[in-house]
Amino acid sequence: MVNSAASGPTSDDAGDLAARALRDSDAAVVISAAAVPEPVIAWVNGAFTRATGYPGPEAVGRGVGLLHGPGTDPVQVRRLARARGEGRSEVVTLLCYRRDGSTSWNHVAVSPVRDDAGRLTHWIDVHTDVTDSVDAPGRVPGDVVPGRRRGTGLGIVARVSELLADGDGARTLTAIADLLMQDVVTWAGFFLDDGGLRPAEDVEVGDVAPARARRHGPAPRTTVHEQALDLAEAHSAVDAAPDPVQQLLDGTLTGPLELALDADLPPRSAAGWLVRHLRERLAGTSVPVDRVTVLPVDGRERVLGLLVVVLPAEVAGVPGPAESVRTVLHLTARRVGMAVENQRLHAREHHIAQALQRAMLPVQAEVDGLDVWSHYAPSAAHAQVGGDWYDVLQVNPGVVVVVVGDVVGHDVEAAASMGQLRSVVRAYAFDQPSPGRVLQRVDQLVVGMRIPRAASLVLTTLTRTGDGWDLEYSRAGHLPPMLVRPSGVQPLTGALGLLVGYGGTARTSRRERLLPGDVLVFYTDGLVERRDRSLRDGMEALEAACAELSATDAAGIGEQLLARFGDAPEDDLAVVVVRVPDPGGESLAPGDQERRQRRWLLPNEAASIARARHAVLRTCHAWDFPDAPAAELVVSELVANAVLHGWGDVALRLADRGDGLRIEVEEANPAPPVPTEGHADAVGGYGMQIVERLADWGWHASGTGKLVWAHVRPVRRR
Structure with missing residues (x-):
């Protein structure tokens, strides 16, 4: 399939009508191998050479982004990349750059090519020049993309409102960020202030947990050495420049804020954490970025979080287009802020009502x-x-x-x-x-x-x-x-x-x-x-x-x-x-596994310890479990620990596993249980040692708290 302007296998050898049609077509055609991360050009026809100035030998072996340049819309490029990644067809309009540096507007239609086994092997890209219909008199091509954004801005805000109305939680914020990346910005992400900045996908939007000490990052420092470092950083920061991100969160700065990702900032500050997080998050992407734009996500009385975006190259620094894009971003952030606050107010009302209701239950x-x-x-x-x-x-x-x-x-x-x-x-x-x-x-x-x-x-x-x-x-x-x-x-x-x-x-x-x-x-x-x-x-x-x-x-x-x-x-x-x-009634038969499960929800108070002991004794009697005293003592210790050190209601579950009794106690304190040698000057501290002698035990995180389990066997192996 070779002509004077193309390289590749000849069509005459195969006598293939389709091959000759591709070769002689007036539309510029590119066939590329399905490589990752970017397909590599394997063949071009003569129309491609005539339209772009690139002869076949010079084009073959290069990536399909050969015609992209500084004015090419990165949003549309990402649409193509997303379609290729999903193995589907897509059509976009791109500003393309010829070999001599001149530009043209092309409709680019990409289609996958698969072998007989259904495996994706190649792509066919067809470029159609539409410059005459796009480049109207008096308008330079660089204005087209911002103009398209201005025209679709109202539709984007309406779609954001629909997403907020139809869903809730972090997935909705992720969907809104994806929507913005399709038509408005190069990259977008939401961060919520949950006692410190955290990515929205890591935060339960309806969370009504009590206010935490302010921190930035996934985990607070806990050791004495780390706390000393925090204190030293706090003292050294007194004379440092103000933290602009923290000012945005505190409402003393209105925004939007331009934040350079190469800035040297205190690591425990809000700006320092955000810059460090964005560097790590964007490092594995193709997004070229040295600075981001940060907008506050306002609630009624305080700032709930941030919307962080990377503006496209053709918008950044251009007052008119940038203003229209920022208007869309401001309206989006405002709607998200009101929706998040409404969800949290609803969750708080639910939490209060539930606490009131549980307090009244006997x-x-x-x-x-x-x-x-x-x-x-x-x-x-x-x-x-x-x-x-x-x-x-x-x-x-x-x-x-x-x-x-x-x-x-x-x-x-x-x-x-x-x-x-x-x-x-x-x-x-x-x-x-x-x-x-x-x-x-x-x-x-x-x-x-x-x-x-x-x-x-x-x-x-x-x-x-x-x-x-x-x-x-x-x-x-x-x-x-x-x-x-x-x-x-x-x-x-x-x-x-x-x-x-x-x-x-x-x-x-x-x-x-x-x-x-x-x-x-x-x-x-x-x-x-x-x-x-x-x-x-x-x-x-x-x-x-x-x-x-x-x-x-x-x-x-x-x-x-x-x-x-x-x-x-x-x-x-x-x-x-x-x-x-x-x-005179009969106990359960030993093989009745289906029935051997029990659960109780106990209030976090001392009376629950006695109730738990009675519950396990009744269950052991009903199941003919021979080691009821050991099970009673284990349950007593686990529930006592949950009442003394835990938060919220205590869930007690019993199950017969055939080789013993499985005991589970769940509550809302995430701190792990720790066996100790007791307290030198006080009674207590031996609870987990007792459990360890009577049962196999362990724990794991569960929701916002933990679940402690113990397995009591009728005959101990130790």
Whole structure:
């Protein structure tokens, strides 16, 4: 395939019509080998030589960027590079440079060529000169790209608004940065001020963690030597020039700011960290850069972070085009700032409501004569915070009150209304023996208190009589509890009245007799309601699941129900399982691995340690685990450490792995557990040593905290 202006294999030998068409075409054609990082020209036709001045022997062996020059739009070049990297076709318009230095505007269409096995081997580039249609009278070619940017600026800002409306989190900010790189700038990246600058992709946008000491970089210095270096740097920086990036974050400088990447800056300053990070981040790219433009991402009251960009060569230093590009960047940064702040305000409201809600949930006490398990979980993915609650009250040694309720709504007001209503119900439950009378008095008081949200609840009184319990219940618009017994499942559908505060008439109660082995399942609608099925279908599914229960303890029953219904709740949910123990009942068979999992969510307080011990003892008894004392001691130490040194609620999980009991304790303090030799002048410090003697153990990071695990084996190997 050779002519006087091209090199390569001849078409006459093959007699190939397509080869002759490429050779004789008036369009400039380039065939290049699919090399990395840039394809290498393998053949050009005569039209290419006539259009560019490059003869075949001079073009072959050079990269496909042969025609690029200082005015070539780097954004369009990146579009081509991205298409080649993805193995797909693309068409762009480029300012190209001929061999003599003159320019022309070309439509460049690139297409992949694959072998019979589908492997990419070559590229065909077709260049079409469109200078006459682009280079209008009175306009120099260098103005075209900035003009195109001005024309598309409004569309870009609109697309940014769509991305912010459709998504949230770091991925949205990454998508916006990619959008800017397609049509506005050479490179873009967002950084959020999360107690110090961090790349947006490393920050949870809705993070509402308490304010941290200001730092810049992935990890603070912790050793005495490093802290001394920090102090020395702080003293040496007193007389140094102001940190412009920190001024931007503090709001004392409005920006935009031009920052040279070769500047010598204090390493622990905001500007020093940013320059160092950008050098490392851009080192492996083809972006030619010696300085960046930094814009503040403003919230309503403070600067939330930065938008850092590399301006294209044809825009940087040109007042008119640069101003239009900066307008797009300013509007983008402003919209991102408002969206991030709204997400954080929403997350903060959710955090406050959840903390308020959890503070009002009871610490489940041990009930003499009953096996009780409870579970509460908010649905962070769907409804956020709601007004679900439960209560288990030991009125006296022979009377237990169980309440499960749901306040309408999913916000702070719902959580506050739940707290008010729970207090009222609890007070009257201690005073009145009949659930119907309690709800009647609650109706009267709620009307007077003007609680703004409607609520449903079921209130049950269990009174010990002989070897069983008498059950009396009343419902205010709530779903019926399930009474599970060997003879079948009975939904307690009686004693139904209107929602709390809307009674108007006398409330009724219904009675049932509970015998050893009977189980009561109380729940809110979050357990059974889904968008893809009706509430009635959910109730029928729960009734069927209750009929198939095989666990012999309340925690096991609750775990089985959560495994069926609680993995992806679309509303927050509360579940309480009450079982009348059956002394003659059977334990789980050794091979029942499916049922051998338990979990509890415990408040971060000392009472949780005793509850955890009771939980593991009941579980070991139900599973016939022979080394219950060792498991009890390990759980006690791990939960005690979580309560003393951890943050937030404590998650306790137990699992039978066949060769022993797996214990997991999770909380929000990321600091690792450390075995010590004890404290010389105080009691304590030996907890992890005890765990180490009784079990294999370890830990790993989990979310924002850590998970500590221990494996207790019936027969120790040491």
